[in-house]
Amino acid sequence: MKEDKILLSHGSGGKLSFNLIKKLFLSNFNNPYLERLDDGAVLNIEGLKLAYTTDSYTVDPLFFKGGNIGELAVYGTVNDLAMCGATPLYLSCSFIIEEGFSLSLLKKIVLSMREASVVARVDIVTGDTKVVNKGAADKIFINTSGVGIVEDGVNISGSNAKVGDVVIINGPIGSHGIAVLSEREGLKFETEIKSDTAPLSSLVADMLEISNDIHVLRDPTRGGLSTTLNEIALSSKVDVEMNEGDIPIQEEVRAACEMLGYDPLYLANEGKVVAFVPSEVAPEVFKKMRKNKYGEESKIIGKVVRKSEGKVFLNTTIGGKRIVDMLTGEQLPRIC
Amino acid sequence: MKYVDEYRNKEIAQKILRQVKSLSKKKINLMEVCGTHTVNIFRNGIKKMLPTNINLISGPGCPVCVTPIRYIDEIIALSRESDFIITTFGDMIKVPGSTSTLEKEKANGSDIRIVYSTLDALEVARNNPSKKIVFMGVGFETTSPTIASAVLKAQKDEINNFTVLSVAKIISPAMKTLLDGKEVNIDGFICPGHVSAIIGSKPYNFITTQYKVPCVICGFEPLDILQSIYMLVKQIEDGRAEVEIQYERVVKPEGNKIALDKIKEVFKVVNSDWRGIGNIPLSGLEIKDKYGKFSARKFEVEIEETKESRGCRCGEVLRGVITPHECPLFRGVCTPENPQGACMVSTEGTCAAYYKYN
């Protein structure tokens, strides 16, 4: 069956999204910046390295345990800049609001954005508002773009992973995905799990203070850790190996996954960074990460093992080994 | 998690593996009937841990995979009618019918809702009294009592807009069909633990007495699976053929009587079509006339002509005759993003498992 319609799976951050980006967007907009398919573009403007990124935010529900759409819209874009190794400076912000949306809710969202921008040390310097007919949008969508400065000597990209690199993550995965899911109609369950929504720019700054030579930084948002690692492996043409027992996952997240038939490796995160660090500097970088508020639970989860076409392997807890693929389509609760 | 984490112990796993290795050098084919077993075998990398003389074959126990195309077309036809809400387990949403899927119908505006439980579907019915609610009644004996329970509750609470389109299946007749077909040589069955929690161990007795093939009812954690393999190899080496229960913490020989009674109350046993296998006598469950008003078969819709995907060898995969690699569509035309057959759609489908984990 040939696809003629956009399905939700096209936006899930998995393989369909990847194909859509490659076949439609990249092939038509093609240029060396976009080709890298990083979280943002690093532009060279008369000697100044400017990181530039954009992201749109839609989430149901708008307010969830541990965050809301406004906070997400600020931190998400700040994080995309941080993943380029940039110090985030300025954001734009545009709202698409459905007719009839509550003004007091909008106020709450805006206040939360203000607070988040103070925490992340960025200014929202330009913006736009559109109101659309009822039904033409689901409550509210927010787009933010951001710019930041990349220091000389920093060259971070998803295609820079090298054999021997140590893979570090700054804490347990999947809590954002589960926090949002737990409040969806029809699936409700009670949990203390909070979204991990957080700004990562200070953590990245700390890491770069130890060494400029960090190869890859990526935030495993939609599609989760597995999809992010696969993207990096593919663009760097290396194989990555992880140890199942080393991947930090909260008990509650695991339980929710077992119950709904989800795989935590594909759950969305909003405050996580995966770093590929040369083994010589990895111990120091790791130590520094652990001292940062957003990296206290950092773990070394694997390494780059060889040059190849780009696969991710998992050494399982009981001593087996298997391939870890990208997410295909969105995960759905299942009974079998 | 209690009763989960303990069964993922590496030392014991290695111990069992060493025992399996020393027990037999024979070439042994074991079939795991249940799709959840297939997934857990792949997710834990068990296949490659086993000695090479032991070969695991995936069986027909994935309800998504064996659901006929015509049933998908039927539910799609219903979803296109006005005033209908289709409720379904997430598993079914991407299964290809002749020309469409529920996911695509949803994109076209049909009201299709994913639920975690039949009781959630009942809630949808309660909250939308002016709509007709159809629940996709797929599953084996683990799930069918939950469907029966929802029907009985709908009757009691007079939720008359709730219906089920049943395609529920019984597993043991399919095992018999595989044995009679003699297309694959099966030396032992890894029997589905959660189905057996409901049906007990007796329905497998004919396999050991008539066909002399050993059966072990198996839990779902890695140690459960390894121990069951050990028990099967032991039976084979001893020349025994018995139904043994490895999953004793859950499965009793007599099964779950309350659940069985609910199935019996609501359903009648009928002949049933299995995708890839064909019609198997007395292998399906249909809602009894007594509860006819809760059966979505009362709605008359025109169903499109059934079109099978050309070249798809799901049937042979389901029967364990070929591995997915032997299908010409596998990984080429047929991928999880663009599945041609149901074995690629379902998370626990054999093709999807091979694609993802191998």
Place this chain on the structure above:
Amino acid sequence: MCLAIPGKVKKIFDNHTAEIEIGGIVKNASLDLIDHVKEGDYVLLHAGFAIEVIDQKEALEIFRAWEGIID
């Protein structure tokens, strides 16, 4: 073919439902398919229903069986 997960019965309500705790999360489930269950028991949960009570003694059997084996 069927996912099910063990959970602990926290609280039983009058209407054949119970609060089940699974690794720190709490889900309401139907007890329609089992009897002889009490608070503190572990049950196996499938699609919102408890389908069986877990036999805590049998659950340890596998460890007892393999503990003694030295290879």
